[in-house]
Amino acid sequence: MPTPANPDLVRAMKTASKVSAAAAFLLAIGVIFGWALDLAPVTRLLPAWSPMMPNAALCLIASAISLWLQQSEGRASRVAKGCAWGVAAVGLLTLGEDAFGWDLGIDQALFASALSRVPIAHPGRMAINVAICFVLLGAALALLDSETLRGRRPAQLLALGTALLALVALLGYAYGAPIVSGLSTHAKMAFSTALSIALLSAGILFARPDRGIMAVVISDSVGGGMARRFLPAAIGVLVGLGWLKIEGQRAGYYDSEFGTALMTGLCVIIFTALIWRSAMSIDLTAAGRLKAEKFLRKTRDELEIRVQDRTAELENQNREILVAANSLALFADQIVGATAELATTALETATEVSEATTTVEEVKHASQISSQKAQMVSDQAQKAALSSESGKRAVGQTIAGMNGIRQQMSAVAESILNLSAQSQAIGGIITTVEDLAAQSKLLAVNASIEAAKAGDEGRGFTVVAQEVRSLSEQSRQATTQVRGILNDIQKATGSAVLATEQAGKTVEAGVRQSAAANDAIAGLGESVAESVQAAAQIAATSQQQLVGMDQVATAMESIKRASMQAVTSTRQAESAAKKLHEIGQQLKQLVERFRK
Amino acid sequence: MKKPKAADWPEIRRRIDAVRATVERASVGAPEDERRVLKIRAQVLAQELETDAADADTLEVVEFELAGEHYAFPLTDVREVSLLRELTPVPCTPPFVLGIINLRGEIRTVIDLKKFFDLPEAGITELNQVILIKHDDLQLGILADAIRGVRRIALADLQPTLPTLTDIRADYLRGVTSERLVVLDATKLLSDQRLLVQEEAGD
Numbered sequence: 001m002p003t004p005a006n007p008d009l010v011r012a013m014k015t016a017s018k019v020s021a022a023a024a025f026l027l028a029i030g031v032i033f034g035w036a037l038d039l040a041p042v043t044r045l046l047p048a049w050s051p052m053m054p055n056a057a058l059c060l061i062a063s064a065i066s067l068w069l070q071q072s073e074g075r076a077s078r079v080a081k082g083c084a085w086g087v088a089a090v091g092l093l094t095l096g097e098d099a100f101g102w103d104l105g106i107d108q109a110l111f112a113s114a115l116s117r118v119p120i121a122h123p124g125r126m127a128i129n130v131a132i133c134f135v136l137l138g139a140a141l142a143l144l145d146s147e148t149l150r151g152r153r154p155a156q157l158l159a160l161g162t163a164l165l166a167l168v169a170l171l172g173y174a175y176g177a178p179i180v181s182g183l184s185t186h187a188k189m190a191f192s193t194a195l196s197i198a199l200l201s202a203g204i205l206f207a208r209p210d211r212g213i214m215a216v217v218i219s220d221s222v223g224g225g226m227a228r229r230f231l232p233a234a235i236g237v238l239v240g241l242g243w244l245k246i247e248g249q250r251a252g253y254y255d256s257e258f259g260t261a262l263m264t265g266l267c268v269i270i271f272t273a274l275i276w277r278s279a280m281s282i283d284l285t286a287a288g289r290l291k292a293e294k295f296l297r298k299t300r301d302e303l304e305i306r307v308q309d310r311t312a313e314l315e316n317q318n319r320e321i322l323v324a325a326n327s328l329a330l331f332a333d334q335i336v337g338a339t340a341e342l343a344t345t346a347l348e349t350a351t352e353v354s355e356a357t358t359t360v361e362e363v364k365h366a367s368q369i370s371s372q373k374a375q376m377v378s379d380q381a382q383k384a385a386l387s388s389e390s391g392k393r394a395v396g397q398t399i400a401g402m403n404g405i406r407q408q409m410s411a412v413a414e415s416i417l418n419l420s421a422q423s424q425a426i427g428g429i430i431t432t433v434e435d436l437a438a439q440s441k442l443l444a445v446n447a448s449i450e451a452a453k454a455g456d457e458g459r460g461f462t463v464v465a466q467e468v469r470s471l472s473e474q475s476r477q478a479t480t481q482v483r484g485i486l487n488d489i490q491k492a493t494g495s496a497v498l499a500t501e502q503a504g505k506t507v508e509a510g511v512r513q514s515a516a517a518n519d520a521i522a523g524l525g526e527s528v529a530e531s532v533q534a535a536a537q538i539a540a541t542s543q544q545q546l547v548g549m550d551q552v553a554t555a556m557e558s559i560k561r562a563s564m565q566a567v568t569s570t571r572q573a574e575s576a577a578k579k580l581h582e583i584g585q586q587l588k589q590l591v592e593r594f595r596k
Numbered sequence: 597m598k599k600p601k602a603a604d605w606p607e608i609r610r611r612i613d614a615v616r617a618t619v620e621r622a623s624v625g626a627p628e629d630e631r632r633v634l635k636i637r638a639q640v641l642a643q644e645l646e647t648d649a650a651d652a653d654t655l656e657v658v659e660f661e662l663a664g665e666h667y668a669f670p671l672t673d674v675r676e677v678s679l680l681r682e683l684t685p686v687p688c689t690p691p692f693v694l695g696i697i698n699l700r701g702e703i704r705t706v707i708d709l710k711k712f713f714d715l716p717e718a719g720i721t722e723l724n725q726v727i728l729i730k731h732d733d734l735q736l737g738i739l740a741d742a743i744r745g746v747r748r749i750a751l752a753d754l755q756p757t758l759p760t761l762t763d764i765r766a767d768y769l770r771g772v773t774s775e776r777l778v779v780l781d782a783t784k785l786l787s788d789q790r791l792l793v794q795e796e797a798g799d
Binding site: 438439441442444445446448449452453462465466467469 | 637640656658671672674675676677678679725743745746
């Protein structure tokens with residue numbers, strides 16, 4: 001079970017990892033400078049010690065860079081991996097040289113002249129344990145974030161292995177046993193190399209403190225605490241005691257056997273004290289836990305009872321809530337239905353109100369026009385009343401005139417009849433004159449006869465007789481003409497009488513029609529008077545109607561707005577009701593689930 | 597319907613005044629007109645006198661119309677002319693005898709020449725005038741449509757007869773002028789046996 005890591009500790013370890021990488025880097029750089037300037041004190045520290053080889057220094061630099069880069073997340077991981085695999089490759093190749101006697105030229109790639117002065121079998125070649133360390137270190141850096149299926153980190157194991165080798169070399173230097181740090185004929189692991197490799201190993205372990213085996217060390221659990229308490233003690237006490245035993249032997253205070261017994265006894269005492277202290281601490285903790293458990297059990301029992309009570313209560317409430325939820329769902333259903341209906345109705349109402357508003361506008365317009373028309377009708381009717389008045393007067397005058405004409409026509413007819421009678425009289429006279437003319441003619445003939453009888457004496461008389469005859473002939477012709485004229489006059493008189501009679505009848509008809517027109521105009525006048533009143537009333541009513549329609553239009557506008565708001569509100573209500581319905585359903589489900 | 601023309605009253609009044617003036621003047625008689633008529637008459641009379649002397653060999657006749665034809669009797673054979681009045685039909689007389697008339701107290705027989713001459717009944721006849729012809733003591737009324745009057749014809753112009761005339765008429769014919777004026781002989785007519793026998797029988 002993963003124990004929560006202490007974040008402060010994690011941060012501190014990561015910082016320590018970076019610091020160790022930086023320290024190793026600086027050490028290696030210093031060695032490179034030492035080789036470059038050929039400063040032996042820098043490369044080997046003490047004249048008796050082995051120097052750090054340039055390629056080992058390069059490998060350390062590459063490892064430090066790789067570790068540093070992998071601490072800063074992401075970026076340049078490819079460079080970091082490349083450096084790591086490069087380090088591992090150099091280590092492997094060096095081992096290959098040792099095993100198979102190759103000379104790949106990697107040993108003296110740098111500072112060959114300075115290296116040639118080192119009196120060893122293979123100048124510039126690093127020690128075998130150094131090479132192994134680099135293989136392990138390179139692999140650990142390359143696999144830093146790799147993890148097996150069971151959550152193990154190979155890098156940490158590889159780092160532990162490396163640390164072990166470095167620790168052995170360092171202890172060798174500490175206890176003054178150079179054999180430990182390498183074969184006599186070969187180059188030995190330099191002190192600075194061992195220190196650098198130890199730093200880098202620790203750095204790799206601290207780089208991912210919350211993963212793999214390191215997780216236990218930094219956890220807040222009892223195990224973590226013990227590990228942190230025992231590990232430094234185990235390492236420090238054993239190393240310190242070892243050193244004391246070696247120094248005591250060398251000083252001659254005691255021989256090797258006593259020294260070993262002393263050291264073992266001190267170890268037993270110190271570790272017993274440590275273990276006792278830990279046991280005490282764990283015991284104290286366990287006692288506290290027992291007490292707490294007791295209290296907890298008691299509290300749990302009380303709680304159980306209360307929970308039972310509460311559960312019963314809750315069940316009752318649940319039942320009620322279920323009933324209520326059912327009702328709520330039902331009501332919500334109804335509300336949803338009603339609201340949907342209401343929404344539809346509201347929408348229809350809004351549409352209808354909109355239409356009604358339009359209609360009202362139209363009616364308003366129509367009533368405006370009607371008002372204007374009514375005004376016009378009123379004006380026209382008043383004019384018509386005036387006209388009918390004058391028409392009435394004119395008809396009265398016409399009737400009077402017609403009556404006059406009728407009387408005059410009678411007089412004319414009388415005159416014409418008189419004329420006709422006189423014409424007849426003239427006809428009588430003409431007949432008489434004709435008769436006289438005929439007798440005159442005969443008389444003239446007789447006179448001629450008498451004149452002929454008288455002979456020469458009567459000759460003059462013959463002339464007179466002829467003259468008389470001529471006159472009588474002229475008279476006859478004149479009478480004929482007069483008779484023709486009289487006939488014409490008679491015909492004309494007949495026509496005149498007929499015309500007069502016709503005119504009389506026409507005048508009669510005119511009089512009757514004038515009377516009818518008089519009546520009609522009188523009726524018309526009355527109608528027009530009524531029309532005037534009616535039109536005036538219509539105009540007034542239209543005006544009032546217009547005002548009313550204005551008010552109606554305003555009211556309709558308000559209603560329209562209100563209905564639009566109602567539609568919006570209803571929609572909101574509808575969605576609210578739907579939500580309510582959903583909530584009811586959820587509540588029901590919740591309650592039912594709880595009952596199970 | 598014809599649109600009656602509006603009466604032009606001033607025009608009508610003017611025309612009536614003109615007519616009245618004319619009538620008044622005619623009844624009174626203008627002096628110059630009277631003088632002109634008299635002058636014409638005087639001229640006519642003067643001419644007549646001049647022609648009298650030239651026509652010595654002429655015959656004066658009384659011309660009359662009968663059924664559209666012109667006839668005449670010599671003036672010397674005619675006693676007088678008259679209108680046909682109060683004709684009294686006489687029974688048992690030949691068809692050409694129409695009847696008798698009373699002329700100033702004297703009873704005269706009136707005959708119709710058309711029937712007497714057996715002329716065809718052609719043309720319009722008025723037969724309202726009578727020519728009284730005479731020979732010795734014998735007097736006879738001849739009916740006529742119209743008496744044209746007395747005229748003078750030249751004897752030279754008088755043709756004996758015409759081939760178209762019937763025999764009966766030819767017997768009483770004096771002559772025919774170039775104007776187809778048939779001049780009858782009253783003496784021959786009055787001395788006709790038929791007429792006389794009838795006369796006698798009539799009396």
